[in-house]
Amino acid sequence: MLSGSPLWQKGDSERFPDAGSVPEWHYYAACAAIDIDEADRLFFPGRGQSVNAARAICLRCPVLDDCRDWALDQTDELYGVWGATSKGERRQLRRAVA
Numbered sequence: 671m672l673s674g675s676p677l678w679q680k681g682d683s684e685r686f687p688d689a690g691s692v693p694e695w696h697y698y699a700a701c702a703a704i705d706i707d708e709a710d711r712l713f714f715p716g717r718g719q720s721v722n723a724a725r726a727i728c729l730r731c732p733v734l735d736d737c738r739d740w741a742l743d744q745t746d747e748l749y750g751v752w753g754a755t756s757k758g759e760r761r762q763l764r765r766a767v768a
């Protein structure tokens with residue numbers, strides 16, 4: 671359940687160029703409030719790089735549960751940190767509930 675005011679509105683940001691495909695919770699995303707290059711660096715780290723900085727942002731995000739559930743529901747595995755989970759952690763979560 672979303673509450674409070676979203677950080678973004680449809681059409682506000684270059685991050686949401688196709689508003690029709692963006693879930694409502696995206697507009698509340700804490701990661702959308704940081705510099706886009708910094709977000710790319712933190713949330714899509716190279717092999718062997720830490721995800722801790724991205725995870726710390728996620729843990730303060732009002733839509734963490736929506737984001738993690740959405741990422742887990744994707745049939746094509748997403749790269750990067752979503753809902754405070756890495757790709758490998760999401761794979762483990764799926765196996766745990768299978």
Ligand code: SF4
Pocket residue numbers: 698699700701702727728729731732733734735737738751752753754
């Ligand atoms: S949980 Fe993390 S990745 Fe998901 S919207 Fe929030 S800050 Fe972004």
